[in-house]
Amino acid sequence: MSNLVEGATGSWEVVIGLEIHAQVSSQSKLFSGAATAFGAEPNSQVSLVDAGMPGMLPVINEMAIEQAVRSGLGLNAKINNYSVFDRKNYFYADLPQGYQISQYLQPIVGEGVVTVELEDGATAHIGIERLHLEQDAGKLIHDQHPRKSHVDLNRSGIALMEIVSKPDMRSAAEAGAYVRKVRAILRYLGTCDGNMEQGSMRADVNVSVRRPGEDLGTRAEIKNVNSIRFMQQAIHYETTRQIDVIEGGGTVDQETRQFDAPTGTTRPMRTKEEAHDYRYFPDPDLLPLEFSDDFVAQIRATLPELPDAKKRRYMDELGLSAHDAAVLVSDRDIALFYEAVSEGRDAKIVANWVQGDLFGQLAKAELDIADSPVSANQLGGLIDLISDQTISGKIAKDVLEIMFESGQDAAAIVAEKGLKQVTDSGAIEGEVDKVIAANPDKVAEFQSGKDKILGWFVGQIMQATKGKANPKMVNQLLRDKLKG
Amino acid sequence: MSVDKATVARIAHLARIGVREEELEPLAAELSGILQWIEQLNEVDTDHVPPMASVHDQALRWRGDVVNDGGKPEDIVANAPDGQKGFFAVPKVIE
Amino acid sequence: MAALTDLGIAQARDLLAKGEMSSRELTAAHVEAMAEASILNAMVTELPEHALTMADASDARRASGTTGSLEGIPLAIKDLFCTKGILTTAGSHILDGFTPPYESTVSANLWQAGAVMLGKTNMDEFAMGSSNETSYFGPVQNPWRREGDNQALVPGGSSGGSATAVAGRFAMGATATDTGGSIRQPAAFTGTVGCKPTYGRCSRWGVVAFASSLDQAGPITRDVRDNAIMLGAMAGYDPKDSTSADVPLPDFEAALSGDIRGLKIGVPKEYVLDGMPGEIEVLWQQGIGWLREAGAEIVDISLPHTKYALPAYYIVAPAEASSNLARYDGVRFGLREEGADLTEMYENTRAAGFGAEVRRRVLIGTYVLSAGYYDAYYLKAQKIRRLIAQDFRDVYETVDAILTPSAPSAAFPFGDKADDPIAMYLNDVFTVPANLAGLPGISVPAGLSAEGLPLGLQILAPAFDEETMFRVAGVVEEAANFTARPEQWWKSPS
Ligand SMILES: [Mg+2]
Numbered sequence A: 001m002s003n004l005v006e007g008a009t010g011s012w013e014v015v016i017g018l019e020i021h022a023q024v025s026s027q028s029k030l031f032s033g034a035a036t037a038f039g040a041e042p043n044s045q046v047s048l049v050d051a052g053m054p055g056m057l058p059v060i061n062e063m064a065i066e067q068a069v070r071s072g073l074g075l076n077a078k079i080n081n082y083s084v085f086d087r088k089n090y091f092y093a094d095l096p097q098g099y100q101i102s103q104y105l106q107p108i109v110g111e112g113v114v115t116v117e118l119e120d121g122a123t124a125h126i127g128i129e130r131l132h133l134e135q136d137a138g139k140l141i142h143d144q145h146p147r148k149s150h151v152d153l154n155r156s157g158i159a160l161m162e163i164v165s166k167p168d169m170r171s172a173a174e175a176g177a178y179v180r181k182v183r184a185i186l187r188y189l190g191t192c193d194g195n196m197e198q199g200s201m202r203a204d205v206n207v208s209v210r211r212p213g214e215d216l217g218t219r220a221e222i223k224n225v226n227s228i229r230f231m232q233q234a235i236h237y238e239t240t241r242q243i244d245v246i247e248g249g250g251t252v253d254q255e256t257r258q259f260d261a262p263t264g265t266t267r268p269m270r271t272k273e274e275a276h277d278y279r280y281f282p283d284p285d286l287l288p289l290e291f292s293d294d295f296v297a298q299i300r301a302t303l304p305e306l307p308d309a310k311k312r313r314y315m316d317e318l319g320l321s322a323h324d325a326a327v328l329v330s331d332r333d334i335a336l337f338y339e340a341v342s343e344g345r346d347a348k349i350v351a352n353w354v355q356g357d358l359f360g361q362l363a364k365a366e367l368d369i370a371d372s373p374v375s376a377n378q379l380g381g382l383i384d385l386i387s388d389q390t391i392s393g394k395i396a397k398d399v400l401e402i403m404f405e406s407g408q409d410a411a412a413i414v415a416e417k418g419l420k421q422v423t424d425s426g427a428i429e430g431e432v433d434k435v436i437a438a439n440p441d442k443v444a445e446f447q448s449g450k451d452k453i454l455g456w457f458v459g460q461i462m463q464a465t466k467g468k469a470n471p472k473m474v475n476q477l478l479r480d481k482l483k484g
Numbered sequence B: 001m002s003v004d005k006a007t008v009a010r011i012a013h014l015a016r017i018g019v020r021e022e023e024l025e026p027l028a029a030e031l032s033g034i035l036q037w038i039e040q041l042n043e044v045d046t047d048h049v050p051p052m053a054s055v056h057d058q059a060l061r062w063r064g065d066v067v068n069d070g071g072k073p074e075d076i077v078a079n080a081p082d083g084q085k086g087f088f089a090v091p092k093v094i095e
Numbered sequence C: 001m002a003a004l005t006d007l008g009i010a011q012a013r014d015l016l017a018k019g020e021m022s023s024r025e026l027t028a029a030h031v032e033a034m035a036e037a038s039i040l041n042a043m044v045t046e047l048p049e050h051a052l053t054m055a056d057a058s059d060a061r062r063a064s065g066t067t068g069s070l071e072g073i074p075l076a077i078k079d080l081f082c083t084k085g086i087l088t089t090a091g092s093h094i095l096d097g098f099t100p101p102y103e104s105t106v107s108a109n110l111w112q113a114g115a116v117m118l119g120k121t122n123m124d125e126f127a128m129g130s131s132n133e134t135s136y137f138g139p140v141q142n143p144w145r146r147e148g149d150n151q152a153l154v155p156g157g158s159s160g161g162s163a164t165a166v167a168g169r170f171a172m173g174a175t176a177t178d179t180g181g182s183i184r185q186p187a188a189f190t191g192t193v194g195c196k197p198t199y200g201r202c203s204r205w206g207v208v209a210f211a212s213s214l215d216q217a218g219p220i221t222r223d224v225r226d227n228a229i230m231l232g233a234m235a236g237y238d239p240k241d242s243t244s245a246d247v248p249l250p251d252f253e254a255a256l257s258g259d260i261r262g263l264k265i266g267v268p269k270e271y272v273l274d275g276m277p278g279e280i281e282v283l284w285q286q287g288i289g290w291l292r293e294a295g296a297e298i299v300d301i302s303l304p305h306t307k308y309a310l311p312a313y314y315i316v317a318p319a320e321a322s323s324n325l326a327r328y329d330g331v332r333f334g335l336r337e338e339g340a341d342l343t344e345m346y347e348n349t350r351a352a353g354f355g356a357e358v359r360r361r362v363l364i365g366t367y368v369l370s371a372g373y374y375d376a377y378y379l380k381a382q383k384i385r386r387l388i389a390q391d392f393r394d395v396y397e398t399v400d401a402i403l404t405p406s407a408p409s410a411a412f413p414f415g416d417k418a419d420d421p422i423a424m425y426l427n428d429v430f431t432v433p434a435n436l437a438g439l440p441g442i443s444v445p446a447g448l449s450a451e452g453l454p455l456g457l458q459i460l461a462p463a464f465d466e467e468t469m470f471r472v473a474g475v476v477e478e479a480a481n482f483t484a485r486p487e488q489w490w491k492s493p494s
């Protein structure tokens, strides 16, 4: 598949690298005992350390270390048993210490690789350059006062994993697939909740263009993009902008840009100033971070089955198609839901119900699977009613809709509404006879070879039985009797 | 290495210390003097010496993931020169 | 009984234990002496009522049968230690009005041991200085004057206020900090005992940071025993400081056996400086003689990278300081000078809030870390630092302690070195190597200069072997029999 973009003067290749900032799932902050919960009162989840008070010192949270190692293992990356925390020095109102504690030359996780699936079923391998731990900054609020910005330090010091990709992506679609895959892996691992609206995951997007086969072009970095859709819009906009600049005889500036959601465009950051000089040096308040191979092995032993392995198993052991398997493993909650329903049931039928009708209902209600009003148990109950021929598949669709609204079990709805399928062959036979007797012309049509008329007969009988007649039995009886 | 006025202005800005134009020249001379004195370190061959950032042999100790701090916003903003409604206020930042 | 302000900590401890005086009496005497000595400018904040309240609480504790190792002893606290609810300035304008809602671990340890706080001592701004002339609150005067001369002298720095409070007999002891000599050099200049323990021995939590990898708290007292007692109360592992050492805390006082027979004492040839006053050399030789007489074996040693310690220090310390002092930005505490925008506010605040020496060091530190210079300066200095630490490791294979002078001169008049930063920096030539290597060192008053000013000898020891350091210091102290004391000229108009 070609990802080339046509400009006025020929084809261009877009080169994309991503720095994903993923908030570590932990109770307390990277270097302090303050809480990390979202949405608290301003400055209520701030320790003296997070506020950069004089004489305050950082002490590292073991959970952040574990989560970083776990994430590194999930990204098939090299774990560094020796790493160093550095200070990245710069002044900003959301940065109380005047530096961010980060990892520069010696990160906790080194190179890795993520396999992503594209729309057309192709796969791409995206390289991971590194993963390092660092502190988040506070938050600036601009709409409270005409001449002032307000600072809330609740986020200050929260542990982030910065996951830096290699410049391996060649389209917005690939970048989207990559972010979705990294998010899925972290969610499977339980190391980041992946909630982009709440800022638990955000990306800096590096975009450049070049003629195919040439060296990398100058890149623009679009900061802090907080949705996949925005990221893809930003990439499209940047691609066009950069091609226009170059084709117009200009050069692309290496600069930091900001995405503007309402217009879908990017613009240079206004706070941009002289080239940054972060004066990184090892943080003298901390010692090097060291752990044993044993520590890594213990974490490795607790890793859950990750999406790639799960997909393979769904295909090999459950006989699902590649597409179905991919959809079901794309998110940890979906996979868990699917596995709960399919336990002891027909894996393919369950797969169809989960990603067919259930997804349809969820999409209509704009709900995540975790918030599904129909539990895995309840969906299983519905499927069981089909399997034991209590209801037909068609009735089941209606039942699911009612379940979705009422939260009732399928069996209760079927009983209450009298939807139990008629499987008494005598009763069905009676209806068949009635219809045949009343429509001799249609019978003649069938017997003259117009097979398709059978469907009309089925419809008549289903109408007469309010859909409850077992369709298989109706078909069989009709065929037998019409052939006469 | 001697530093000139422009360099002093650049590092003063990096350090966010306002320096008046007439202070630049004397500061440049002062800093150059110190840097020149420091450069006697170049007499020492350190090619095969690893840098030492800490005198400790020990590795970093870890604390448990326990929430045992925070919950005192009054303390956090108590010393703020411009504290407003539980926030720190700064001149408006345009991003 | 002698004047209460002449008592040492150990003597006072015994009198308090016997019930021959109360902490209130002892504290009141020091509060009064402190007020009389205000011309020395040793205190940024005097806390007479707070002190008496603490003294009463101590007396009550004693009455109920609980006593700590410093029960009822009035002490002064360097204004670099954050004290809960009490102004803490670090000697800087930029911390204007800063009242920490927290107490440093070291001072909290002292209150836990029963000590009483007299007030906060003046110091060089952010502990950057060797003469106490860089304080925003004005210089501290050394209680000592040259014989027959009324010229004011510097007390050394940066813990000049602490040293003066102890030498002037208005605090029985004082906390101090030492990043490049800031305990030992003022101790030497004021005829007091000052010890910088091993890096990691005292918690840095709640101590305003100057250079994190070098800063270490320690006590200034009038004799070695008091020093050992006070350090024992200050020190200890603190999980809130990642660089705090989780090692057992010995009974330092018990180490003062007076017996150094068989100890090997190193005398480093590199500590003989060109242009050093002859009397310093003489004092050093005297010290060597005392130790030999006491049964120690004197060993000539070499610490070959000594001369590079000071220039390496003037890269490492400013680099760390430039980063540590970034938090003083006018947003969360202290001084703010408004500006048209955020950057201007920062620049105005920091220009107004920092004095000349702090500005100089922040600029140097920023420069040596900046792009293109990091390797040539910062990394180079960190490599030299390893060589210096290795020098000590090598000699401690064969010696138990090292004897050197504490400072290359006696106290000097104000303004003497103010225009020449490097001349000022040379004050710390003998003390800085121990900071770079993280090793313990103590300055003990050992004699008087020809002009009648105190001179100190320094004893260095291996990491976490403060016991040997104190033991040797005790022997030097006894042999020197330093009984001279400054006339209390500030008590009556002279
Ligand atoms: Mg980044």
Ligand SMILES: [Zn+2]
Binding pocket: A021, A134, A162
């Ligand atoms: Zn980052």
